[in-house]
Amino acid sequence: MGLMYAKGEGKEQNYTEACKYYKLAAEQGNSDAQINLGILYENGDGVEKNYKKAFRYYLAAAEQGNPIAQYYAGSMYYYGRGVEQSYIKSIEYYQLAAEQGNSDAQFSLGLMYENGKGTEQNYTEAYKYYKLAAVQGHYKAQNNLEFMQENGFGIKK
Numbered sequence: 001m002g003l004m005y006a007k008g009e010g011k012e013q014n015y016t017e018a019c020k021y022y023k024l025a026a027e028q029g030n031s032d033a034q035i036n037l038g039i040l041y042e043n044g045d046g047v048e049k050n051y052k053k054a055f056r057y058y059l060a061a062a063e064q065g066n067p068i069a070q071y072y073a074g075s076m077y078y079y080g081r082g083v084e085q086s087y088i089k090s091i092e093y094y095q096l097a098a099e100q101g102n103s104d105a106q107f108s109l110g111l112m113y114e115n116g117k118g119t120e121q122n123y124t125e126a127y128k129y130y131k132l133a134a135v136q137g138h139y140k141a142q143n144n145l146e147f148m149q150e151n152g153f154g155i156k157k
Helices: 002-007 015-027 031-043 051-062 067-079 087-099 103-115 123-134 139-151
Strands: none
Touching (some): 002 015, 031 051, 067 087
16 A cells, blocks of 8 residues: 555555555565655655654665665665764675675675775776676666776776
């Protein structure tokens, strides 16, 4: 029901109602509902924008092994939204998601290795993560991978 209200499918779009149903499912440990609730709080859709609550819901789903939530938790750490900013914690959560094939997390790890955020700059690692994301069709990773190939970063020209 939460998705139906959020997307306006079969019901008039109503984020407040979506939030109500997401909370019911989230309280029962449903990681998808926790993520969706986190998104509502992060964006302020149907609720007052609250990064701390968004982070709390993302973290609950991330601790269940949900790769999308792990990516979102990593992003919250990266930007310091709802939690103290930490590139190191960001890398930890991105790594968990990347190992499960999340292309956004793979791309984000590529950026962190390329720019030396939370880790030493390492073009070889950046290239590796960009390539993992690029083969899944991640267009930003494809662009960065091409740039690295053309300039010999992380791979021979």
